[in-house]
Amino acid sequence: MNRSLSVVVFLIAIATLTCEGQRSPALPLSKNSFRQILRTKHAVPPGRVPRLSDIIIRHYSKNSTTPKSYRIRSISRILDDPDFDLRKPTVLYGHGYVELITDKNMVKIVKAYLQRDEQNLLILDWSNMAFGSYIAVVLGLKAIAAEVSKGVHALLLRGLSLEGLHLVGHSLGAHLMAYTARNLAAKGFQVPRLTGLDPAYPGFYPALLSDPMSSSDAGFVDAVHTDGGGFGAPDRTAHADFWPNEGRAKQPGCLSATVPLTTEDFCSHWRSVSFWAESVRGGEFLARRCYDYDAFLRGRCTDEPVVYMGARATHDLRGNFYLRTAASEPFALGERGAA
Structure with missing residues (x-):
């Protein structure tokens, strides 16, 4: 054989x-097991072109059944949209490698924010630059971030509230959002909050291909780790790093044995998105700062106060935080998860 x-x-x-x-x-x-692998064989999704000018910002609101789309270089037009409310804070969400805005993870995020309807929701659709070779995509992230930061900078100059700006990214999208925040800081606009959902591991830890997101990238940086050491970052990368269920594969509810690189194999990596979406809807993911997960499980950190993981995490948090979750939705266990 x-x-x-x-x-x-x-x-x-x-x-x-x-x-x-x-x-x-x-x-x-x-039937979708090999979807991600097959997408790497395509240089660009159907209907798109692999150019920076084809990066799209999609604005979702409750008043429209479909998002309004703007090329990144004409993003200032969004301020003329009556559904875009300058009085509200704004979230800019960046997807990961070979992802499309029609994927289940993206649908979860959009539905969660629209259900709360407390922020302007902008989705960075950079799928035209996120397909093909992983190495090539990673090496192109900083050029993509430079283009995105120009667009956000234009919005800030025209009245977008910096105080209410929150950059959120999953996997490679986390590092892309970090680079965007760095570029904005260089222009005199420090982003108040940056969130990484299981920031991508390969090529960043150590920084062989590019440097990873870090606590210096924004006023407050938090990260939710669910596949640490696998597809996600193995170590601390933020002011506050949350490690639900130790932050590693296999997360509860994910198959314990999977074929590598199939959609089933990404279950733990994608779980960070599900946790985030649930927290946006109001799910109470309570955690405690602790030395490590074993000490947390042994109750050695019960003198630490419980804090929120997710959308309600506060900017004063520092350190590693641990919690348990359920194996299926709703994942949040409230105070039981921090016990």
Whole structure:
């Protein structure tokens, strides 16, 4: 048996193991299992072109069934939109590698913010630059961020509230938002809050391809880790780093055995998005600062106050914070998760 065939047989054997005790042995694959892998084979999504000028900001509001879209270089036009309220804070969300705004994660984020309707919601659709070789995409992040920061800077000059600006990014999008914040700081506009949802690991820790997001990138930087050491950052990268369920794979509810790089294998990495969306809707993810997850589970940090992970995290938080979550929605356990 040649090596390639041996690897396939091994993966199938591992994948058919019983998962989480209650599941029957089955191959954890679906019609979408290889979606992410297949997307890497395309230089650009259908209908898009791989140019900085084709980066799009999409504005979602309750008053429209579809988002209003603006090329990044004409983003100032959004201020003329009657549904864009300068009195509200503004969230700019950046997706990850080979993601589309129609993906389930993006739909979750949009629905959560629209349900609360407390902020202007802008989605950075940089999918035209996020497909193809991972290495090439990483090496292009800073050029993309330079373009995005020019657009945000134009909005700030025309009246967008800096105080209410919140940059949020998942995976590679976390580092992209960090670079955007750095560029804005260089122009005299320090972003008050930057959030990384399981910031991407490969190429950043250590900084072989590019430098990662850090606590110096914004007034307050927080990170939610769910696949640390896998697809997500293995170490602290923010003022406040949250490690639900130790912050590593496999997160509760994710299959314990998966075929590498399939959608099932990304379950833990994507769980950070689900946690964030639920927190935006009001889910109470309570955590405690602690030395490590083992000490947290042993109750050695119960003298520490409980704090919020997610949208309601406060800007004064510093350190590593731990909590437990449920295995399915709703994930938040309230005070039980911090016990």
